[in-house]
Amino acid sequence: MSLDQKDVLHVAKLSALELSEQEAEEFTKDLQDILGYVERLESVDVHGVVPTSHVHGIVNDFRDDIAKNSLKLEEVAEMAPEFKGGGFRVPKVL
Amino acid sequence: MNSLCKLSAQEMRQGLLDTEFSAVELASAHLDSIKESNETLNSFITITEDKALAAAKAADTRLSSEKENSPLLCGLPLALKDMLVTKDVETTCGSKILKGFVPPYTGTAVARAEKQGMVVVGKTNMDEFGMGSSSENSAFGPVRNPWDTERIPGGSSGGSAAAVASGQAPLALGTDTGGSIRQPAAMTGIVGLKPTYGRVSRYGAVAYASSCDQVGPFARNIPDLAMLFAAIAGKDPQDATSVAEDVPDYLAEVAEKATSGLAGLKVGVPQEYLVDGLQPDVKSAFESSLGVFEKLGAEIVDVSLPHTEHALATYYIIVPAEASSNLARYDGVRYGHRTAKADTLQELYAKTRGEAFGKEVKRRIMMGSYVLSAGYYDAYYLKAQQVRTLVANDFLAAFTNHCDVIATPVSPCTAFKLGEKTSSPLEMYLADALTVPVSLAGLPALSIPCGLDTQNLPIGLQLIAPAFEESKLLSTGNAFLTEQPFELKPLTSGGQ
Numbered sequence: 206m207s208l209d210q211k212d213v214l215h216v217a218k219l220s221a222l223e224l225s226e227q228e229a230e231e232f233t234k235d236l237q238d239i240l241g242y243v244e245r246l247e248s249v250d251v252h253g254v255v256p257t258s259h260v261h262g263i264v265n266d267f268r269d270d271i272a273k274n275s276l277k278l279e280e281v282a283e284m285a286p287e288f289k290g291g292g293f294r295v296p297k298v299l
Numbered sequence: 300m301n302s303l304c305k306l307s308a309q310e311m312r313q314g315l316l317d318t319e320f321s322a323v324e325l326a327s328a329h330l331d332s333i334k335e336s337n338e339t340l341n342s343f344i345t346i347t348e349d350k351a352l353a354a355a356k357a358a359d360t361r362l363s364s365e366k367e368n369s370p371l372l373c374g375l376p377l378a379l380k381d382m383l384v385t386k387d388v389e390t391t392c393g394s395k396i397l398k399g400f401v402p403p404y405t406g407t408a409v410a411r412a413e414k415q416g417m418v419v420v421g422k423t424n425m426d427e428f429g430m431g432s433s434s435e436n437s438a439f440g441p442v443r444n445p446w447d448t449e450r451i452p453g454g455s456s457g458g459s460a461a462a463v464a465s466g467q468a469p470l471a472l473g474t475d476t477g478g479s480i481r482q483p484a485a486m487t488g489i490v491g492l493k494p495t496y497g498r499v500s501r502y503g504a505v506a507y508a509s510s511c512d513q514v515g516p517f518a519r520n521i522p523d524l525a526m527l528f529a530a531i532a533g534k535d536p537q538d539a540t541s542v543a544e545d546v547p548d549y550l551a552e553v554a555e556k557a558t559s560g561l562a563g564l565k566v567g568v569p570q571e572y573l574v575d576g577l578q579p580d581v582k583s584a585f586e587s588s589l590g591v592f593e594k595l596g597a598e599i600v601d602v603s604l605p606h607t608e609h610a611l612a613t614y615y616i617i618v619p620a621e622a623s624s625n626l627a628r629y630d631g632v633r634y635g636h637r638t639a640k641a642d643t644l645q646e647l648y649a650k651t652r653g654e655a656f657g658k659e660v661k662r663r664i665m666m667g668s669y670v671l672s673a674g675y676y677d678a679y680y681l682k683a684q685q686v687r688t689l690v691a692n693d694f695l696a697a698f699t700n701h702c703d704v705i706a707t708p709v710s711p712c713t714a715f716k717l718g719e720k721t722s723s724p725l726e727m728y729l730a731d732a733l734t735v736p737v738s739l740a741g742l743p744a745l746s747i748p749c750g751l752d753t754q755n756l757p758i759g760l761q762l763i764a765p766a767f768e769e770s771k772l773l774s775t776g777n778a779f780l781t782e783q784p785f786e787l788k789p790l791t792s793g794g795q
Binding site: 212213220222223228235240243244249251254255259261263266268276281283284286297299 | 401403540609612615627634635637646649650653664666682683684686688689691723739741
């Protein structure tokens with residue numbers, strides 16, 4: 206599977222990353238190299254092999270349903286770049 | 300350097316109990332050592348002097364009232380990789396995107412160490428978000444190796460490793476996703492442990508690749524390492540992937556087996572790890588290490604891990620995929636950096652991230668988004684998860700049928716020069732070839748020094764055990780280092 210700069214810009218958009226022209230060019234080459242390397246997996250026979258997403262196969266780890274306090278609003282406000290009226294302020298959405 | 304900084308953690312403990320020196324004196328000596336050498340090594344991003352002195356004062360009070368009953372680590376200095384969140388202390392992950400971020404809570408591993416009375420001296424430099432093998436990918440500049448300051452200390456926990464190797468701290472915590480504790484330990488001549496996945500809580504360890512990330516200890520000898528590891532291990536309700544296995548008294552187990560040799564132990568050597576591209580003196584040091592095991596009574600057996608050659612490709616699909624998802628949280632809305640010039644929300648995200656993430660982080664996010672995107676998921680991500688199963692099964696078969704532990708080199712090369720591998724990301728990735736299979740399998744692995752190369756740089760030996768058998772690693776490593784001690788030159792010769 207080959208990848209060109211158009212693909213890189215598409216992936217950058219999916220990743221919400223603004224790239225400079227130089228970065229787009231550089232990453233096209235880097236990702237081509239890396240994808241070229243990982244394509245060696247094509248030769249591995251995985252017929253019937255169960256995929257691993259978690260090594261110990263833990264499915265659920267329940268705790269008692271007890272309500273606990275979360276962070277205080279002031280602590281959250283302290284960390285936020287812009288906080289007003291109990292909410293995070295951002296530029297227009299659309 | 301103050302001679303207090305050269306003591307082992309166990310000697311420090313004894314000195315504190317015998318009131319030869321106080322925890323405040325011990326903390327001051329290490330803070331001085333950091334100030335002396337940080338300009339050269341750049342191993343610390345933040346030095347927590349005031350907090351350290353306050354914690355040391357509290358430790359002294361506790362030591363004088365509880366004496367021998369005080370926790371083993373009470374009053375001992377500790378350095379923390381800046382990937383571990385600390386309440387009221389800036390936590391950057393080596394990234395511009397978290398510069399100035401002061402977390403409202405402390406993660407579990409750190410909280411457990413502090414509960415013992417440990418004295419945190421600062422937050423150590425690292426590859427941004429753990430992504431790198433040389434500690435050069437930091438927004439705060441590269442870390443330098445105390446053995447040779449023209450060289451890298453390994454990564455991504457390079458700051459923690461350099462701190463312990465240079466006497467800035469006797470103990471440190473790091474994180475290991477694909478080798479980030481083991482490889483810097485090897486390159487700085489100290490010991491480092493990547494615990495079994497689930498052995499140590501990840502709560503408060505900033506997420507990079509959640510199915511591989513583990514917090515683990517660095518030290519200058521195995522008993523010290525065992526003490527710190529015992530303090531941080533065990534189930535934590537805050538991390539659903541931590542496992543409720545009993546935590547043995549690691550230090551007692553190491554002490555018990557210190558003189559009994561290794562008779563009956565089968566040490567497996569996978570031929571797949573002795574590949575082309577292994578530096579010749581790394582190979583010869585590894586081979587003579589096998590002689591040390593034999594001398595101790597262990598038996599060397601050949602084992603085969605046939606999917607080793609596919610592990611690196613598997614890792615560099617799964618880990619970027621997880622990273623692309625985990626790092627979506629850095630959006631400039633709730634905390635961290637925000638761009639000054641965005642007109643819409645979408646622009647705010649893209650510019651904030653574009654401005655503040657370093658190159659390697661961007662590269663891995665893009666790689667992850669690509670392999671997870673529509674049309675490629677099955678070919679890359681699903682396939683990699685299946686190969687991951689095969690890699691893990693290889694280890695299982697070797698341990699079930701042939702051996703008790705597996706020995707390999709940690710890294711194909713010793714510490715390289717700054718800038719030597721930064722031009723080719725793929726070449727940098729190849730430096731992880733011998734540590735990532737263990738990470739995919741979730742097994743514990745220990746890095747211990749086993750010799751010097753022709754340029755007098757340390758070489759590391761990796762010991763791998765079945766899940767939750769860290770005790771076996773620690774006692775085997777301790778027997779090895781007792782038989783073939785290693786001189787930590789940056790410390791014995793008084794610094795760089």
